[in-house]
Amino acid sequence: MKGLKLGQFVRGNSIIHQLDPRTKIIVCLVVIFSILINYKWYVILLNMSLIAAVIILSRIEPAKILRSLRKLRYLFLLTFIFQSILTSGEPLFHVGSVYVTREGVSLGVSTIFRLMILYLCSTLLTMTTSPLKLASGIESLFAPLRRLRIPVHQFSMLISAALRFIPTIIEEAQILTRAQRSRGAQFNSPSVIVRIKSMAAVLIPLLAASLQRADDLAAAMESRCYTGGSNQIRISKLRFGKKDKLALGLVSLVFLVFVFCI
Amino acid sequence: MAAGSIELINVTKEYATGRSHKKCALDNITLTINQGEFVGLVGMNGSGKSTLARLINGLILPTAGKVFVNGIDTADRKSIIEIRRHVGMVFQNPDNQIVSPIVEEDVAFGPENLGCYADEVKERIDWALQATGMDELRHHAPYLLSGGQKQKVAIAAALSMRPDYLILDEPTSMLDPGGKYDLIENLKMLNEKYGITVMLISHHMEDVVHADRLIVLDQGQIYLEGTPREVFSSENFFSAGFKPPGIVQLVSNLRKRGHMIDENIITVQQMVEYICRL
Amino acid sequence: MPVIEVKDLSYTYCPGAPYEKKALDGVTLSVKRGEFMGIVGANGSGKSTLIQHFNGLLCPDGGKVIICGQDTSVKQRRDELWKKVGLVFQYPEQQLFEATVFEDVSYGPRNLGLGPREIRIRTEDALKKVGLEPESIADLPPICLSGGLRRRVAIAGVLAMQPEVLVLDEPTAGLDPLGRDMILNLIKKLQQEDRTTIVMVSHSLRELLTLADRIAVLENGKLVATGSPKEVLHQKDFLALPGIIMPDYLQLIHALAGRGKKVNTGISAMAEAELEIDRLLKEICGK
Ligand SMILES: Nc1ncnc2c1ncn2[C@@H]1O[C@H](COP(=O)(O)OP(=O)(O)OP(=O)(O)O)[C@@H](O)[C@H]1O
Numbered sequence: 001m002k003g004l005k006l007g008q009f010v011r012g013n014s015i016i017h018q019l020d021p022r023t024k025i026i027v028c029l030v031v032i033f034s035i036l037i038n039y040k041w042y043v044i045l046l047n048m049s050l051i052a053a054v055i056i057l058s059r060i061e062p063a064k065i066l067r068s069l070r071k072l073r074y075l076f077l078l079t080f081i082f083q084s085i086l087t088s089g090e091p092l093f094h095v096g097s098v099y100v101t102r103e104g105v106s107l108g109v110s111t112i113f114r115l116m117i118l119y120l121c122s123t124l125l126t127m128t129t130s131p132l133k134l135a136s137g138i139e140s141l142f143a144p145l146r147r148l149r150i151p152v153h154q155f156s157m158l159i160s161a162a163l164r165f166i167p168t169i170i171e172e173a174q175i176l177t178r179a180q181r182s183r184g185a186q187f188n189s190p191s192v193i194v195r196i197k198s199m200a201a202v203l204i205p206l207l208a209a210s211l212q213r214a215d216d217l218a219a220a221m222e223s224r225c226y227t228g229g230s231n232q233i234r235i236s237k238l239r240f241g242k243k244d245k246l247a248l249g250l251v252s253l254v255f256l257v258f259v260f261c262i
Numbered sequence: 263m264a265a266g267s268i269e270l271i272n273v274t275k276e277y278a279t280g281r282s283h284k285k286c287a288l289d290n291i292t293l294t295i296n297q298g299e300f301v302g303l304v305g306m307n308g309s310g311k312s313t314l315a316r317l318i319n320g321l322i323l324p325t326a327g328k329v330f331v332n333g334i335d336t337a338d339r340k341s342i343i344e345i346r347r348h349v350g351m352v353f354q355n356p357d358n359q360i361v362s363p364i365v366e367e368d369v370a371f372g373p374e375n376l377g378c379y380a381d382e383v384k385e386r387i388d389w390a391l392q393a394t395g396m397d398e399l400r401h402h403a404p405y406l407l408s409g410g411q412k413q414k415v416a417i418a419a420a421l422s423m424r425p426d427y428l429i430l431d432e433p434t435s436m437l438d439p440g441g442k443y444d445l446i447e448n449l450k451m452l453n454e455k456y457g458i459t460v461m462l463i464s465h466h467m468e469d470v471v472h473a474d475r476l477i478v479l480d481q482g483q484i485y486l487e488g489t490p491r492e493v494f495s496s497e498n499f500f501s502a503g504f505k506p507p508g509i510v511q512l513v514s515n516l517r518k519r520g521h522m523i524d525e526n527i528i529t530v531q532q533m534v535e536y537i538c539r540l
Numbered sequence: 541m542p543v544i545e546v547k548d549l550s551y552t553y554c555p556g557a558p559y560e561k562k563a564l565d566g567v568t569l570s571v572k573r574g575e576f577m578g579i580v581g582a583n584g585s586g587k588s589t590l591i592q593h594f595n596g597l598l599c600p601d602g603g604k605v606i607i608c609g610q611d612t613s614v615k616q617r618r619d620e621l622w623k624k625v626g627l628v629f630q631y632p633e634q635q636l637f638e639a640t641v642f643e644d645v646s647y648g649p650r651n652l653g654l655g656p657r658e659i660r661i662r663t664e665d666a667l668k669k670v671g672l673e674p675e676s677i678a679d680l681p682p683i684c685l686s687g688g689l690r691r692r693v694a695i696a697g698v699l700a701m702q703p704e705v706l707v708l709d710e711p712t713a714g715l716d717p718l719g720r721d722m723i724l725n726l727i728k729k730l731q732q733e734d735r736t737t738i739v740m741v742s743h744s745l746r747e748l749l750t751l752a753d754r755i756a757v758l759e760n761g762k763l764v765a766t767g768s769p770k771e772v773l774h775q776k777d778f779l780a781l782p783g784i785i786m787p788d789y790l791q792l793i794h795a796l797a798g799r800g801k802k803v804n805t806g807i808s809a810m811a812e813a814e815l816e817i818d819r820l821l822k823e824i825c826g827k
């Protein structure tokens with residue numbers, strides 16, 4: 001009933017929604033890989049344009065996604081500060097004995113963008129792919145890892161269940177926070193001890209409730225004949241079609257050219 | 263073991279609580295539920311209702327005794343899929359049993375686990391959604407539906423396995439009266455039209471007046487059993503702290519005022535007909 | 541003077557987002573001191589949202605909420621409101637977190653900054669009010685209690701703050717008949733003996749018809765009726781509201797009236813229905 005949380009699947013019929021989950025996962029991996037190995041500006045630009053294109057194609061309101069970035073602003077700020085003072089290079093100015101370097105500022109800005117790309121990329125993936133499809137996609141892509149005795153299916157189901165539960169747990173946390181506040185818990189008290197105590201009053205019951213929910217969900221899934229084994233039917237339903245080949249080919253080509261050739 | 267029924271034979275279930283403590287949730291229960299029945303299960307908090315429900319589809323196993331579903335022992339882990347295919351479950355909190363953010367995909371979860379092929383899955387979804395009246399909402403996100411609608415999705419999800427039995431553990435406790443009424447009407451229809459055996463657990467006697475049989479659990483034992491009329495008029499029912507639906511109380515008060523009213527009346531409709539016939 | 545005054549209150553969840561939801565829309569309502577106000581409405585009609593305004597957890601988007609003479613739009617006042625208005629959430633037993641019943645119930649009083657003696661008195665008082673023996677239960681961990689007992693402990697946790705107004709969100713949901721009666725009696729006693737103002741949300745019209753002095757009906761964020769149980773029952777279209785169904789004894793009376801029998805449909809309590817049918821039956825048999 002409650003409002004949609006960011007990162008939660010939004011039903012839609014756009015081309016992005018229709019793509020095979022595996023395509024989307026691969027593109028995500030490529031994007032993440034590219035920004036990890038290459039800090040150059042044009043890679044960032046390329047990734048940002050790709051993300052912009054996906055947002056437009058997926059018909060998700062850009063404002064909504066941009067607003068959610070605000071939540072990360074402190075993280076961005078902190079990263080920026082650390083990068084700019086901890087990187088050695090040509091000093092721009094200094095405060096006391098702390099020097100801010102040109103390289104540091106540049107690295108700071110690019111790190112912010114890279115974080116943003118990381119965040120947007122995974123958000124878009126989960127917003128346009130239903131958790132069950134995502135699980136099937138992960139499972140099918142990483143199936144070869146099963147030979148190394150990695151429990152691929154369990155892992156993919158875990159991700160799917162986590163995604164499914166994040167909004168519920170946020171909602172639960174909100175209710176518990178309010179309930180304890182109305183018993184006088186102070187979350188913005190000057191005293192750290194009081195704050196920690198108040199947090200505990202939320203976290204302890206939240207943990208209990210989450211375990212209860214997990215237990216309920218497990219019972220509901222089991223009683224619908226889920227046995228914990230991998231499900232070939234659901235995987236075989238995935239269709240890697242023309243659109244996927246096209247999308248994947250295009251994206252990989254552009255990236256290869258940019259990342260390695262220039 | 264008769265096929266076409268659920269049988270519990272001398273079933274005891276104990277939970278381990280702490281190192282040496284045990285909590286006896288069900289105590290030597292013997293019970294048969296026949297195909298086609300509508301059974302109401304009531305009892306105080308902690309009387310063992312949920313435990314009974316979970317025993318029937320093998321989510322938990324009895325400490326002693328046997329549970330058979332259509333002749334298959336639930337302790338036989340090889341047949342567990344077979345058992346769960348026969349017994350659909352619906353739980354109290356609609357939010358905790360939905361696995362997918364699309365109604366249709368959620369309903370497909372069961373058949374897919376059973377290994378059905380695409381067209382059969384579709385056929386089953388169509389039927390289940392139509393039987394619960396959720397057809398129009400098939401592409402919706404469950405979390406945008408009302409509590410009552412969510413519970414119907416959960417019922418459809420159970421129905422898509424084409425079960426013989428449907429067990430519902432307090433499905434109405436989070437619903438408003440309108441949603442509750444719809445749900446019960448839907449269950450009655452499934453029972454009558456499709457012959458699905460229903461076991462409905464509830465704390466509200468109004469929910470179970472239409473049942474063919476009412477079972478009252480108390481501290482892990484079957485305390486009373488009979489048609490709703492028999493149970494509601496039993497002295498023991500009152501002394502244990504239960505109250506029949508308002509209309510039954512009303513009729514019994516009227517009897518105390520000296521009116522000779524038909525003993526069989528337990529619903530509003532029956533009472534209206536009775537008075538109009540006078 | 542009313543203890544709670546709500547004027548033209550509006551509240552929107554997630555404003556600006558595509559899925560924004562106007563949960564309350566122009567609600568005007570007041571609750572007098574010592575009164576028992578019932579709130580009914582379908583799932584999602586805004587009941588929980590409304591009552592969270594009463595102790596300052598939510599701040600009105602439009603309109604005013606005045607509690608004990610103070611406007612809650614001032615943040616400072618809102619933050620102090622929990623001392624006056626006790627709010628029992630739905631399924632409150634989920635909030636228990638301390639290691640023992642005593643510590644959990646005394647959480648509120650401790651936050652009020654009371655001395656140890658006062659805390660002990662209030663905690664034991666609250667436990668007695670909900671029908672629990674402090675000596676036998678105070679040192680037990682809450683987890684090992686049954687559902688009904690945990691609910692009572694949670695309510696005691698709110699009572700221990702001795703609020704002027706007690707607000708309860710579906711306090712009987714999921715309880716067995718004994719537990720329900722216990723809680724309802726407790727609430728009624730608080731109103732009658734301690735003169736506590738009560739606001740109670742419930743899906744059971746029958747509970748409210750017997751307990752409440754006045755009932756407010758919400759539909760889709762709007763207040764569609766208020767008044768005494770009888771007034772509300774006779775408001776036009778009340779029974780056509782989604783999610784609202786009459787208690788069965790009233791269904792009987794209305795069905796009989798619909799079949800042309802002379803019964804007074806202007807009643808609300810079960811005892812009255814009994815008298816009506818009694819009279820009707822005597823009339824029929826007398827002829
Ligand atoms: N997992 C468990 N571990 C330990 N004890 C349990 C467990 N589940 C249930 N019990 C205990 O077993 C007894 C029966 O529980 P059960 O949940 O079956 O009751 P119920 O009739 O469904 O109650 P309610 O009306 O509250 O849902 C209770 O005393 C309960 O505390």
Ligand SMILES: Nc1ncnc2c1ncn2[C@@H]1O[C@H](COP(=O)(O)OP(=O)(O)OP(=O)(O)O)[C@@H](O)[C@H]1O
Nearest residue numbers: 001002003553561563582583584585586587588589
């Ligand atoms: N935290 C939230 N975020 C977004 N929307 C919300 C939130 N809480 C409630 N809503 C929405 O506001 C509306 C009113 O909700 P509210 O919980 O007040 O209803 P209610 O009358 O208490 O329902 P119920 O009988 O199911 O408890 C609903 O449509 C609900 O989906």
Ligand SMILES: [Mg+2]
Nearest residue numbers: 311312313431
């Ligand atoms: Mg139960």
Ligand SMILES: [Mg+2]
Nearest residue numbers: 587588630709
């Ligand atoms: Mg509510």
